[in-house]
Amino acid sequence: xxxxxxxxVAKLASVSIATVSRCxxxxxxxxxxxxxxxxxxxxxxxxSPNTLAQSFRRGRTNLIMVVLPxxxxxxxxxVMHGIRSAAKAKGYSVLIEETQHDTMTADEVxxxxxxxxxxxxxxLATMSPFGTxxxxxxxxxxxxxxxxxxxxxxxxxxxxxxxxxxVSAAREATSYLISQGHERIGMIYGQVSSLLxxxxxxxxxxxxxxxxxxxxxxxxxxxxxxxxxxxQATRELLNQPDRPTAIFCANDEMAIGCLHEVKAAGLSVxxxxxxxxxxxxxxxxxxxxxxxxxxxxxxxxGERVVYRLCxxxxxxxxxxxxxxxxxxxxxxxxxxxxxxxx
Amino acid sequence: xxxxxxxxVAKLASVSIATVSRCxxxxxxxxxxxxxxxxxxxxxxxxSPNTLAQSFRRGRTNLIMVVLPxxxxxxxxxVMHGIRSAAKAKGYSVLIEETQHDTMTADEVxxxxxxxxxxxxxxLATMSPFGTxxxxxxxxxxxxxxxxxxxxxxxxxxxxxxxxxxVSAAREATSYLISQGHERIGMIYGQVSSLLxxxxxxxxxxxxxxxxxxxxxxxxxxxxxxxxxxxQATRELLNQPDRPTAIFCANDEMAIGCLHEVKAAGLSVxxxxxxxxxxxxxxxxxxxxxxxxxxxxxxxxGERVVYRLCxxxxxxxxxxxxxxxxxxxxxxxxxxxxxxxx
DNA sequence: TATCGCAGAGTAAACGTTTACAATAAGGCG
DNA sequence: CGCCTTATTGTAAACGTTTACTCTGCGATA
Numbered sequence: 001x002x003x004x005x006x007x008x009v010a011k012l013a014s015v016s017i018a019t020v021s022r023c024x025x026x027x028x029x030x031x032x033x034x035x036x037x038x039x040x041x042x043x044x045x046x047x048s049p050n051t052l053a054q055s056f057r058r059g060r061t062n063l064i065m066v067v068l069p070x071x072x073x074x075x076x077x078x079v080m081h082g083i084r085s086a087a088k089a090k091g092y093s094v095l096i097e098e099t100q101h102d103t104m105t106a107d108e109v110x111x112x113x114x115x116x117x118x119x120x121x122x123x124l125a126t127m128s129p130f131g132t133x134x135x136x137x138x139x140x141x142x143x144x145x146x147x148x149x150x151x152x153x154x155x156x157x158x159x160x161x162x163x164x165x166x167v168s169a170a171r172e173a174t175s176y177l178i179s180q181g182h183e184r185i186g187m188i189y190g191q192v193s194s195l196l197x198x199x200x201x202x203x204x205x206x207x208x209x210x211x212x213x214x215x216x217x218x219x220x221x222x223x224x225x226x227x228x229x230x231x232q233a234t235r236e237l238l239n240q241p242d243r244p245t246a247i248f249c250a251n252d253e254m255a256i257g258c259l260h261e262v263k264a265a266g267l268s269v270x271x272x273x274x275x276x277x278x279x280x281x282x283x284x285x286x287x288x289x290x291x292x293x294x295x296x297x298x299x300x301x302g303e304r305v306v307y308r309l310c311x312x313x314x315x316x317x318x319x320x321x322x323x324x325x326x327x328x329x330x331x332x333x334x335x336x337x338x339x340x341x342x
Numbered sequence: 343x344x345x346x347x348x349x350x351v352a353k354l355a356s357v358s359i360a361t362v363s364r365c366x367x368x369x370x371x372x373x374x375x376x377x378x379x380x381x382x383x384x385x386x387x388x389x390s391p392n393t394l395a396q397s398f399r400r401g402r403t404n405l406i407m408v409v410l411p412x413x414x415x416x417x418x419x420x421v422m423h424g425i426r427s428a429a430k431a432k433g434y435s436v437l438i439e440e441t442q443h444d445t446m447t448a449d450e451v452x453x454x455x456x457x458x459x460x461x462x463x464x465x466l467a468t469m470s471p472f473g474t475x476x477x478x479x480x481x482x483x484x485x486x487x488x489x490x491x492x493x494x495x496x497x498x499x500x501x502x503x504x505x506x507x508x509v510s511a512a513r514e515a516t517s518y519l520i521s522q523g524h525e526r527i528g529m530i531y532g533q534v535s536s537l538l539x540x541x542x543x544x545x546x547x548x549x550x551x552x553x554x555x556x557x558x559x560x561x562x563x564x565x566x567x568x569x570x571x572x573x574q575a576t577r578e579l580l581n582q583p584d585r586p587t588a589i590f591c592a593n594d595e596m597a598i599g600c601l602h603e604v605k606a607a608g609l610s611v612x613x614x615x616x617x618x619x620x621x622x623x624x625x626x627x628x629x630x631x632x633x634x635x636x637x638x639x640x641x642x643x644g645e646r647v648v649y650r651l652c653x654x655x656x657x658x659x660x661x662x663x664x665x666x667x668x669x670x671x672x673x674x675x676x677x678x679x680x681x682x683x684x
Numbered sequence: 685t686a687t688c689g690c691a692g693a694g695t696a697a698a699c700g701t702t703t704a705c706a707a708t709a710a711g712g713c714g
Numbered sequence: 715c716g717c718c719t720t721a722t723t724g725t726a727a728a729c730g731t732t733t734a735c736t737c738t739g740c741g742a743t744a
Contacts (some may be wrong), residue, residue: 005730016694021732031692051459053730056398057699077414093437117393227628262626286569286602288630347700357722363702385731395700399729
């Protein structure tokens with residue numbers, strides 16, 4: 001019996017469909033006797049509610065969409081685990097959309113958004129320019145949105161967000177290099193457009209400035225958040241006349257590429273070149289040498305973001321609660337940073 | 343104007359709602375004149391169809407579910423890219439469910455399945471025991487299912503699938519080790535329950551047998567498809583009295599852990615120990631040493647799986663087309679395999 | 685015993701589409 | 715000019731739920 005609806009159940013139990021519905025959704029509003037009768041009929045018919053009809057009627061899909069640059073980055077995978085488990089606990093499924101790989105344009109996200117296919121949206125590290133487009137399109141019909149992993153820019157600041165203090169963390173990473181004696185420090189950032197990347201670059205520059213260290217042109221290059229991009233960037237860095245003795249990579253994915261390229265150039269890490277990453281993805285500790293990096297509570301970020309979003313959904317996108325929530329980061333010292341050879 | 347429905351458009355354009363609907367779905371059935379009028383009304387009102395209502399009415403969600411062990415494994419990420427792009431081309435969104443991390447039990451998948459939340463299911467390397475549970479539950483209401491990355495076992499053989507020849511590929515990897523002079527070869531497999539793992543183990547054993555090489559007890563251990571599991575397994579392998587000179591890992595994720603642990607034990611790769619992986623994930627080539635491995639056309643598998651699934655969905659799960667489709671693999675020789683030290 | 689209150693069950697409308705069918709308009713042909 | 719065919723539009727039902735409202739009947743209270 002492929003398609004059994006509430007009607008068959010009602011007939012079999014000789015009650016009205018309303019009663020069947022109540023048995024399922026508000027069991028306390030129904031006599032024990034009828035409830036049992038209906039239960040029986042349900043198993044007898046093999047009935048299960050048509051979720052499409054439910055969604056339609058209730059006006060919610062129990063689906064949340066998360067938009068992120070790339071699910072391939074183990075850091076985001078880790079965030080996703082937090083998101084998933086929290087979402088599951090709250091009864092939601094999650095739809096993942098990637099911006100990096102052209103899977104979806106802002107227009108398409110907006111289309112989904114406006115056609116009510118999802119109950120809310122999580123934007124992970126996609127605030128610029130993608131996220132802002134989504135936001136402005138969403139200004140009319142205000143679907144709940146929460147931002148994760150980065151701070152939302154001030155003009156659109158009416159969005160809740162959960163993230164570490166990227167500026168401080170980057171400053172800390174850079175300061176650590178300085179404390180080890182490095183003075184010529186390069187950086188590989190992610191993408192010009194990415195807020196997150198900009199914050200990390202800000203922190204790096206702040207630390208250098210505080211230590212009164214110069215930053216040569218050519219020491220700061222774009223790694224495109226990918227291994228390939230970072231390898232290219234590293235090659236350029238290594239070719240600088242007065243090349244750095246240490247490199248700060250804006251994430252571990254790029255640090256892995258950087259590490260490889262430095263070693264491929266015949267240099268030893270950390271003896272000839274120190275490398276520090278960001279995120280503490282699961283590969284960091286099995287690199288050779290194990291990567292010193294900044295660790296983020298990825299799963300926790302994911303969970304918190306979901307809770308924030310659910311709150312918004314439940315209260316019909318209420319008033320306040322637009323603050324950004326800072327979670328703690330941590331410098332994890334392994335073996336990829338040493339003292340400069342000088 | 344938050345919630346504008348087809349009715350408002352109809353009123354504004356002074357036509358019936360049926361006409362509006364036709365303008366959207368069957369424009370050719372409508373006069374150019376009215377079509378324009380309606381178009382205008384649509385933009386004027388800012389109307390966009392309520393997808394929930396559409397799904398409900400049409401009985402399809404345009405959502406496909408893919409179930410896989412772990413999205414964190416870069417190999418599956420790569421398959422997912424293929425799936426995504428093909429799905430997008432076909433107008434589907436994809437819902438990802440992971441089995442590994444307890445995100446979802448077979449029962450829950452079945453619940454979604456039976457409640458028609460998705461139009462079809464892709465099972466990636468999850469045929470046992472998870473997948474088989476799903477299958478048997480699905481035997482009544484037969485939702486389209488396609489299997490990817492592994493061969494479906496014979497009893498349930500009425501499922502289309504797309505995969506490489508895992509047995510042959512594993513045989514090839516092992517033979518390559520043998521051709522380099524190795525005789526004592528260990529293996530780290532994934533999980534006892536995984537079909538895919540079993541096939542790769544079969545290939546390994548076949549190659550050893552063909553070369554008349556013995557396999558000591560303790561040379562074949564479980565790496566749980568994770569870095570941590572593989573590290574543990576590697577330690578055990580290294581502690582064997584007559585330990586192997588080469589290790590075949592059933593996937594790259596485990597090979598990375600293995601590599602690390604071998605080096606941590608003070609051994610050189612490939613001088614003291616050769617390591618070969620499987621999948622050719624993007625980290626393989628930046629390992630130290632770069633990993634020799636079997637490459638799979640991950641994205642292509644993903645695409646083909648989607649096309650197969652769409653065919654099934656469109657033809658209302660027609661008769662034939664249950665064959666398994668074999669895509670080619672390739673041995674990628676890098677630097678993690680050498681001749682034994684002996 | 686009559687009345688009131690209330691719990692439990694039923695009736696029917698509503699959600700926003702799509703679509704079979706009916707109706708109308710238009711156009712061609714005799 | 716009238717009739718028949720066809721192209722276009724309108725009408726209304728249907729999809730499977732949920733839920734506001736109505737109704738029934740029972741027990742308690744006066």
